[in-house]
Amino acid sequence: NTRYSTFGAKAGRIDTTHLNTLTDFAHELLTLPTRRARLERLCHLMVDGAFHGRRAVALRMARGDSELTPQALCTPARNERLKEDYDSMPRLSRGLLSAVRRQPAPTFASNVTGGKGGGVELSIAPEQAGEQAAAAVPLRVDDESVDVLYVSFPPQFGTVEWLTLVALAAQQYQHAESTIAVQTQATRHAAITRMLGAAYGVRLL
Numbered sequence: 272n273t274r275y276s277t278f279g280a281k282a283g284r285i286d287t288t289h290l291n292t293l294t295d296f297a298h299e300l301l302t303l304p305t306r307r308a309r310l311e312r313l314c315h316l317m318v319d320g321a322f323h324g325r326r327a328v329a330l331r332m333a334r335g336d337s338e339l340t341p342q343a344l345c346t347p348a349r350n351e352r353l354k355e356d357y358d359s360m361p362r363l364s365r366g367l368l369s370a371v372r373r374q375p376a377p378t379f380a381s382n383v384t385g386g387k388g389g390g391v392e393l394s395i396a397p398e399q400a401g402e403q404a405a406a407a408v409p410l411r412v413d414d415e416s417v418d419v420l421y422v423s424f425p426p427q428f429g430t431v432e433w434l435t436l437v438a439l440a441a442q443q444y445q446h447a448e449s450t451i452a453v454q455t456q457a458t459r460h461a462a463i464t465r466m467l468g469a470a471y472g473v474r475l476l
Contacts, residue, residue, distance in 0.1 A: 300447035326361035404429030
């Protein structure tokens with residue numbers, strides 16, 4: 272279900288360091304108190320040295336109206352090694368976001384000419400932001416909106432392998448959200464049970 276573009280430059284390779292980092296990331300997510308904090312940690316993971324992202328943000332897009340501006344769900348993250356400008360928000364590709372809105376699946380795009388593969392063309396000209404690739408991976412989908420992790424990368428990371436790595440990180444986030452939802456529901460149920468038991472005891476008195 273992934274769509275991608277590949278390029279001739281040397282691409283990054285996934286190794287055990289990435290997999291170990293993802294395992295630690297999954298455990299860390301369960302300790303964070305809010306969904307926003309967990310989204311921000313996901314974005315910061317993408318711009319850490321091992322993942323090579325330039326900028327990352329979680330967005331919410333309306334399903335039915337492509338003219339609506341996506342809403343940022345957290346503070347964007349920026350790779351601190353970037354020197355060309357200090358804006359943390361990635362330049363968003365309307366073409367990439369439209370592709371994910373139509374068919375919510377992990378998707379890569381690039382503005383590099385001569386790329387191979389069946390990917391989406393990045394609707395950001397190289398003269399505007401330099402050569403780059405971007406990934407958009409759905410985090411949550413319903414009838415009204417799609418939550419997406421959007422990450423910009425150097426062009427050599429526009430590969431199916433790197434898209435898979437981003438998608439794995441997104442899956443860890445999704446699993447953490449599901450686990451926390453179950454734990455929250457169980458806590459509420461236990462609290463209600465205690466309240467009902469206490470009320471029943473009072474009535475017996």
